[in-house]
Amino acid sequence: MLDTEWSDSWRGAFRIELRAEAIGLAWRGWPVLPGTYPGAADSTESGSAWTEPVPAHEDWRQRIGAHPQQVAAWWTGRPYSLLVATGTMIDAIEVDDSLGRRAATLLRATGHPAPIVAMPNGRWLFLTTSTDNVPSMLTANEDVRYHGEGSYVPLPPTPFQHGVVHWRVKPEIWGWRLPAAEAVHDVLERALHGESAAPASAQPVFAAGSSAV
Template identity: 35%
Template sequence: MQWTNRQPFVRPSLLDRLDRVRLRRAALAYAEHGWAVAPGSYLTGRRFDCGRPGCPITGCHPAVDSLAESATVDPTRVAGWWRRRPHNVLLTTGDTFDVLEVPAMLGRPAVDRHAGDAGPVAVTAAGRWMFLVRPGSPLRSELDLRMDVVHHAQNSWIPAPPSRMVEGPVRWEVPPSAVDWILPDPERVQEMLAESATRAPRRPVIPRQLSSLRRAA
């Protein structure tokens, strides 16, 4: 028998092809509205594969060497990334928008009470609510003190719907189309979340998620 280093061809499943088409369509829609996108690692079993040999990262992460340099709104380049693999869709933060990532105990009441002011809101299957807001405002003190609130600004990113995490897909609670792709005032959204914090039962909070610097490509 003759040994070879060539990898065997594996025909993608129908589910993989459907995922790839759905993810590519979403990435192109974001890019069309000026939201820079980049390919993320894709789920294989319970770990994420970015296609780079020997990559030790098992969680969701960029599939490019430099997210800041690679993220784009160019439709040709975006379509090319999803030609062969069902990459997760990553949105960079800090330029077009910031993201306030909070637990469901803060996010759900804020949307329920102030749906018209919330702007686009994405939710992970693990229960993290991500509010997209205009960039540039720091966290107000009562939110900054909470270890379960993350402010994604420069040098950070989020997985956008319909990206697939281990727990399940990311989805829109308030789709961008429902608010005409208009980003809300960050101070107003923080006020809504702070109101939820004062109403929430006092309980131990989960450790702070990865910081912006650690989420950077």
Template identity: 40%
Template sequence: MGWSERSPLVRARLRNRALRYADHGWEVTPGACLSRGRFVCGRPGCPTIGCHPALERWEQAATRDPRQVAAWWQRHPHAVLLATGRAFDVLDVPTHLGLWVLGAARLHARIAGSDRGRVRGPVAVTPTGRWMFLVRPGDPLRPELADSLDVVRHGRGSWVPAPPTVLPEGPVRWVVAPEETRWQLPASYAVQDMVVDARTTSPRHLMTARAPRPLPRLHRA
């Protein structure tokens, strides 16, 4: 399956980061392993070649138990997947909206002060240009966003790939690491308000020639 091609150091890095997420109450599940440009989960007959959970009943298996997390990454370099709708939801937006919202959030934090900058939280970006804002769980999308094709809410029953997972196009990375916000999450509607504003006021020229291609839809709640 090609799993042995991956360095033990890569596997250890994935495991250590998965353990750190679990230590902060974020439920983790192992993803398929990237091998020769496709993801292999080891399940007989699985047709999925994109990033996906390695376990068929991943939602029930997702955990923050450090012993189980360490065991999953003991032998194979699984992608690190975070179960959403539990400790947090994720608002998944394209590059031009992500840049605008992050800039607005940083401006708000400078004006309100770091202790009251409640619209700031962890933000990850995929190599294909999807920005993932981690927010407090439970709130549905506002009506202005509910029918949008470029804004996705990952809630209960969904997952997202987390750094340092590597996709065929490159690594998933933190733009705002959870350590920068002390693992605190903003209110979902506060960030959604910024997304609504961004959809009406952000200039499309923020999508530069170097901006990556949109990511095919992740599992949607």
């Protein structure tokens, strides 16, 4: 999806859908934020042109945890992209398509796959609980990016160039529970080692009491 392809009808349709998703996530406690969108150079306070979704406001860190009514107001007039801040209740591990597919296969074998987001640029996001401890094997890999405190990731149906962000595994399938970060990190490490099947003794990956409801 290129900037020039964003007609008024597209903007209107996306605004309604993005607003509904943002409000729903905010009611569940997810730290959603408005992001920039195609064809709106003035949607950032700095006035820079849109290249990919980034927070629409320079003070976005102070907006984390806004009430759903405030979230609804943000999306009332513009088709802002839907971002979620990481490092508080939610983290994300970003990987390339190849690693993402291997890790998703391993997670499915456990019977408890994590919420997974796919972006049009070929990158996948594995959503987890927040943690300060990320294995060096992941942080040292140039194809892996950890999103923790001070970062953010896009959520569906945020537009990108050449496409729209979408769910590979929706969070509602698993009752909006977030998987334990350590368990997903372990699966990603195994996928980096080339493992293609989970052992028979695989344990559920959800943290005790973990929930985003």
